[in-house]
Amino acid sequence: MPKKIRLGILGGGGDSLIGVLHRVASHINDNYQIVGAVFNPDFEQNMAFAKEIDVPTDRIYKDFDTMVEEELKLPEDERIQVCSVLTPNFLHFPMAKKLLDNGFHVICEKPMTTTLEEAKVLQEAHQKSGAVFALTHTYTGYPMVRQMREMIKAGALGKIHKVDARYYQGWINPIIHDKEKRSSVWRLDPKKAGISSCMGDIGVHAFNLVEYTTGLEVKSLLCDFNYLYEDNQMDVDGTVLIRMGDHVKGVIRGSQVATGEENGLAIAIYGEKASFRWEQEKPNFLYMMSDTEPTKIYKPGHAYNSEFSLDGTKLPAGHPEGIFDSMANIYLGVARAIRGEEQNNGGYPTMKDGVRGMNFIEATVESNKNGNTWVELEN
Helix, strand or coil, X not given: CCCCEEEEEECCCCCCHHHHHHHHHHHHCCCEEEEEEECCCCHHHHHHHHHHCCCCHHHECCCHHHHHHHHHHCCCCCCCCEEEECCCHHHHHHXXXXXXXXXXXXXXXXXXXXXXXXXXXXXXXXXXXXXXXXXXXXXXXXXXXXXXXXXXXXXXXXXXXXXXXXXXXXXXXHHHCCHHHHCCCHHHCHHHHCCCCHHHHHHHHXXXXXXXXXXXXXXXXXXXXXXXXXXXXXXXXXXXXXXXXXXXXXXXXXECCCCCCCCXXXXXXXXXXXXXXXXXXXXXXXXXXXXXXXXXEECCCCCCCCHHHHHCCCCCCCCXXXXXXXXXXXXXXXXXXXXCCCCCXXXXXXXXXXXXXXXXXXXXXXXXXXXXXXXXXXX
């Protein structure tokens, strides 16, 4: 198989942050080549953007259905192999399902779908297809997150008894307090964003980080949302109590109205022997604390790190790596999966993570709606 995997892109045109992140990440390890796309629903803008970023225009399509139809006419060794779905939330499910049904591998932005029912349908389509499916929970690609996961797996903390995860942003403040603006933004429109804004957009990242690092699953939760205004249908702030076992409990806090916060994702995991603390805005520092020894700081690129962490580190110690590199590690994991290469089972978030995420989102909404009651998650 040729080194470069043929990549298609759906969405992410213009000044889209997600578009830039995925395109750069796909190029970092020299595994992908963009060969086809629908960057924008407006065909003229679509073509103009392709020319702007120097993508050949012969396979820039007018819409998604045309792309699938035309690509299937090409010989198998020429057509798109994997497609990145970077569109608004409500398009993730129909696009991902059609791609899987037609034999394409899929890299999908989160949330995977807008309902748990859709997630289960997509899971069934994935099982039938035999294709690779990845969900871009970007933060699982950070070397120090992977180091934390491997050390917990090896027993560094002993038995875990508490987890505290938060994701605070303040970007929606200028929008939510303006009635006209909050009624016109797609992220606050249930028809386009799904049933949740805060937990569906960022809280689910914290949830995924909890399960990814600890190796435990959330069994039940209790949630309290804040909508700020009666005419706003979408949560912009929430606190979730979680139970992961009889004596393993924690909290997930999310906010899009945390004034002054930028991208404050952080996690602390407390065990019987020690604890870990990691912050996304300082991703190269993993703090290990105990009651008997001074605090230790683990940093990327050093020989004391796990093989999995070092595999995701591209530069010598002391050279900061960030969000592009983290996403690139997920793209690397997908490339290895497509090629059938062996790798760590945490190399990229999977379909299971997508289903778990939708289960979490729906459970938080149900809990809040029912007056802050405990809701069981599915196994």
